[in-house]
Amino acid sequence: MEMITDLFQTKSMLPDEYRHLSREEMEQRVHDIKRSLGTKLFIPGHHYQKDEVIQFADVTGDSLQLAQIAAANREAEHIVFCGVHFMAETADMLTNEEQKVYLPDMRAGCSMADMANIYQTEEAWAELQAIFGDTIIPLTYVNSTAAIKAFTGHYGGACVTSSNAKQMVKWALTQKERLLFLPDQHLGRNTAYDLGVPLEQMAVWNPIKNELEYKGNLSEVKVILWKGHCSVHEGFTVENVRHIRETKPHMNIIVHPECSREVVAASDDSGSTKYIIDVIQNAPAGSSWAIGTEMNLVKRIIAEHPDKEIISLNPNMCPCMTMNRIDLPHLLWALDMIVQGEGGNIIKVEEQTAIEARLSLQRMLDRA
Numbered sequence: 122m123e124m125i126t127d128l129f130q131t132k133s134m135l136p137d138e139y140r141h142l143s144r145e146e147m148e149q150r151v152h153d154i155k156r157s158l159g160t161k162l163f164i165p166g167h168h169y170q171k172d173e174v175i176q177f178a179d180v181t182g183d184s185l186q187l188a189q190i191a192a193a194n195r196e197a198e199h200i201v202f203c204g205v206h207f208m209a210e211t212a213d214m215l216t217n218e219e220q221k222v223y224l225p226d227m228r229a230g231c232s233m234a235d236m237a238n239i240y241q242t243e244e245a246w247a248e249l250q251a252i253f254g255d256t257i258i259p260l261t262y263v264n265s266t267a268a269i270k271a272f273t274g275h276y277g278g279a280c281v282t283s284s285n286a287k288q289m290v291k292w293a294l295t296q297k298e299r300l301l302f303l304p305d306q307h308l309g310r311n312t313a314y315d316l317g318v319p320l321e322q323m324a325v326w327n328p329i330k331n332e333l334e335y336k337g338n339l340s341e342v343k344v345i346l347w348k349g350h351c352s353v354h355e356g357f358t359v360e361n362v363r364h365i366r367e368t369k370p371h372m373n374i375i376v377h378p379e380c381s382r383e384v385v386a387a388s389d390d391s392g393s394t395k396y397i398i399d400v401i402q403n404a405p406a407g408s409s410w411a412i413g414t415e416m417n418l419v420k421r422i423i424a425e426h427p428d429k430e431i432i433s434l435n436p437n438m439c440p441c442m443t444m445n446r447i448d449l450p451h452l453l454w455a456l457d458m459i460v461q462g463e464g465g466n467i468i469k470v471e472e473q474t475a476i477e478a479r480l481s482l483q484r485m486l487d488r489a
């Protein structure tokens with residue numbers, strides 16, 4: 122819903138002129154604008170961004186690091202966020218009133234975040250309260266709208282990222298008897314499983330059918346997983362793992378916890394984007410890795426580690442389509458609008474929503 126509002130607020134789509142510029146010209150112009158704006162401009166870039174964009178990032182990181190960095194930056198007037206919509210919303214909510222956050226392409230959403238809207242969530246909450254009473258704490262992956270973060274904050278819950286999910290789930294289970302985990306069933310299931318919650322104690326909330334999927338004694342449910350997923354990470358399969366085991370048995374397989382439980386269980390290791398980067402960084406020269414995460418990042422890891430044998434776990438994997446919407450022409454366009462004082466592509470979360478969403482972000486940042 123917020124995406125639609127933002128689209129209408131956007132001045133227009135990328136003007137045609139940007140499609141005809143050479144790469145060299147665009148790079149030169151971005152360099153020049155960065156130099157002239159100095160520290161008034163700050164460009165954070167998520168690890169899944171393309172190289173043509175990442176080369177201009179002042180800082181790169183995973184979603185937790187970028188949220189922490191946004192919260193700490195009090196200097197920049199213009200924060201041009203190279204990532205997806207929910208990350209720019211988070212940056213807006215954690216920065217000052219005077220600081221403006223821009224998303225170079227307003228269509229850069231996250232299909233997982235779109236799998237839980239606030240109306241579905243409120244309906245689900247009412248049903249779950251009727252079933253379980255006041256025994257549930259909500260947790261939301263940061264890959265969610267500001268409205269869902271506000272909902273979570275309102276009911277005493279918090280945000281999580283893939284880097285701190287274990288800490289946050291552990292904390293949540295000290296607060297209430299059970300938790301509702303939005304919107305990624307896989308991160309929720311993998312994290313709770315690693316913490317010792319048996320799969321039999323996990324139910325799934327189906328927001329399309331508006332019903333709880335669970336066979337068993339309801340009093341035993343500890344974790345309720347929202348039936349959402351990342352279409353990129355769901356693209357890694359047990360068949361991919363089996364193929365690597367058969368054809369390259371010497372390879373270590375490491376995957377992101379947005380992959381299914383079956384894929385995580387069949388792999389050698391799993392962890393957040395930052396965890397994967399660190400593991401490969403610290404691995405000995407000559408070691409071999411099949412990685413199950415976003416393709417722009419896997420390609421970059423391969424380029425940065427010529428001393429190691431690295432491949433994607435799925436040879437047919439594509440980059441995240443929405444992350445990829447941020448490209449050099451859109452970055453230059455966003456910067457040009459700042460220089461010309463046009464105020465386009467600004468991400469601004471409505472204050473009433475931001476107040477409660479900040480509660481849920483802050484509870485995470487306090488424990489991250």
Ligand code: 13P
Binds near residue numbers: 183264284393
């Ligand atoms: P990280 O929390 O690992 O940065 O992941 C964000 C994301 O969108 C993963 O698909």
Ligand code: SF4
Binds near residue numbers: 230351353
């Ligand atoms: Fe969303 Fe998946 Fe893309 Fe991450 S990789 S931004 S979860 S669609």
